[in-house]
Amino acid sequence: MKTKLMVSAIALASFGATNVWADTVRIAEHRQARIDALNAVVPMIEEQTGIDIEVIEYPGPDKEYISKLLTELRAGTGPDVFSLPSSGEIVDFSTAGYLVDVTAEVKGSDAWDNMFPIARELAETDGVIYTMPTMLAMQQFYFRNDVLTEAGVSTDQPADWDALINRAIEAKEKTGEYSLLMPMGVTWGGGTYIESFRLLLANSSTPELVTENGTFNLTSDGVREVFEFYQKMIEAEVVPVDPLLGPDPWVIPKYEMFPAGELLMTTCGSWCYIFDWGPESKNPIPDIENAVGTWKVPNVNGDAPSVLVNLNHPWMVSSSAVDIEASKKVLAAMGSIELMTSYAQKSGNLPSRADAIESDGFQQLTALVPLLDQLEDGRSVATAPGFSTVMEGIGRGSEALLLGNADAAGAQQILVDYVSNILGEDMVE
Amino acid sequence: MLVLPSAILLFAFVLYPSGVAIYTSMTNLSLTGPAALNPRFIGFDNYTKLFSDHTFWRSLVITFWFVLFSAIIGQLVLGLLSAILLKRQFALRPFFNAIILMPNAVPGVVAALMWSSMLASGEYGTLNKIVAWFGVDPQRWLVTFPLSMIIVVNIWRGIGFAMILMNSGLSAISEELYEAARMDGATTWQAFRKITLPLLVPTIFLYLLVSTVTTIAIFALIYALTRGGPAGATEIVGIYIYNQSFGSYQLGYGSAIAVVLLIFSLIIGTFYVRALKVEV
Known part of the structure; x- marks a missing residue:
């Protein structure tokens, strides 16, 4: 009897284990x-x-x-x-x-x-x-067309990175509001790279991170240029630093400050027109298609701007x-x-x-x-095994900038050290 | 046969996982990439790397200060004071009792979210609203004083447990001893120093054993409040293990840190157990 019971139990268990979700x-x-x-x-x-x-x-x-x-x-x-x-x-x-x-x-x-x-x-x-x-995310800069126009700040496409930062400084001077947000820091997770660093890197002097042999070129001019741009933003006090250091860094700037006109420019994707500030938002911006405009990401040297697609x-x-x-x-x-x-x-x-x-x-x-229409100009940045570590390292480097613990060169060194420590020095150029 | 069920449970939930962790710590196992598919045995490479990893040593130092100020000093002192205070009969005694015990009933993540709102930067943070009454500008509590803040939160969470334990220790001290001391002309402070404290030593060491080991292993409260940041300022070793294992996906390296932490905990535990045998 005991044997029969055990055999039945084992049979039932194996049947359950293999077929419970088969259909x-x-x-x-x-x-x-x-x-x-x-x-x-x-x-x-x-x-x-x-x-x-x-x-x-x-x-x-x-x-x-x-x-x-x-x-x-x-x-x-x-x-x-x-x-x-x-x-x-x-x-x-x-x-x-x-x-x-x-x-x-x-x-x-x-x-x-x-x-x-x-x-x-x-x-x-x-x-x-x-x-x-199934879906494509297209990312670029989004700006408060209504607020900038009212303040007399140009809404034309910025020609290069200098023009972008100068536009942000001018907007802050004329409105008194934070003017430019790019995700930075560790707590934004992958967004620090995907919604921020990548956009600038693709439009820098050296737009790729992965070399032909699959290693990461983290000491490139492009990486340095991106960290330098971040440093300028922080020094000019155009970026709201405090929220970026919190556990949910996107909530205050994206869902509260931008709809309230207390933040004037930010990187974002097409979803912002629907989910963040549009009909699916809990805090929608009225007449969003006119109130919010887009700029492609300018090139560091003034070459053709582009949008990032992934x-x-x-x-x-x-x-x-x-x-x-x-x-x-x-x-x-x-x-x-x-x-x-x-x-x-x-x-x-x-x-x-x-x-x-x-x-x-x-x-x-x-x-x-x-x-x-802008998809044709879409660019992307190649990845390689170990890329998750690079994204985490970018978060750590940019967080040191936010805290004032490092300058651009220091942030780049934090990235290099972090990736070398995790993946091995032979993975970093 | 009597100890067999306990032995099976001990093997299944303590010894076997520890064995797996020790083995994993000697591999380059990762959660992503080629090392997830084909992990290699690398001997003590992870340990060699660990001892030259300054972030690991920094996290140990942060853990030390966190445990010292929150568990050993903060919770113990305030728990003992609360127990002594609540031993007396006064009108609001049940009210104070509930206030001190309530934090223990709140799940760690819920407590962290509550404190996150309390310590939020800017004029909307509850604490900033309070200090504004005294003319103090809004502070970035979790950015400027991150470690101090999580120590405060953890003290708040742990006073109740310390109080219960100290209360049981105090109850075990005979009233006759105090009565005899009073007849001999001892002051309240002398009675506390010569009677209460020596007789509480076993309870204090038991509390220290439990609270030290559990505080070292704290995760949810800090992760939900600061995620170990900013810039690693609150990255106690438990958070560092998580960040290495599930942020950088290096399971082998994360296991090596966990094994070292296990050894530290065993050393601390052994020290306390020996101290518990103290003669009073």
């Missing part, structure tokens, strides 16, 4: 706006694929989201399908063996043929694709997915126009499919439609 694909999503966007299209994906989908809510801040995801993936218990905040993290996940090669599925989907060239370029690494790009939360399949084939099928279905429109409506990013912009849903987002 369901679990998708990880975080932040309410993104969860709402996904939930809106889940029934359509289920109908299209015949596979049940369970949406699992993860922590909101990107840093906590990635930590939880990594812990679970390492333990082999992660979600079947998940996304990463930007293209920058993909290489660290793929080389760790967490991702499934989905080249055939993505290239075989309707989405691939209709994607903007930059989306295809960012998705493919050495001929291999690990992600289904994949925003591209979707991928976990190598420990319970049913990899079902997950791939779901991933292919996630390249739909409906999903991209849903995310554009809720979070404000741009669809990676050119044909998605013709949809009625997207055409209603009148603040986003004009931004698509």
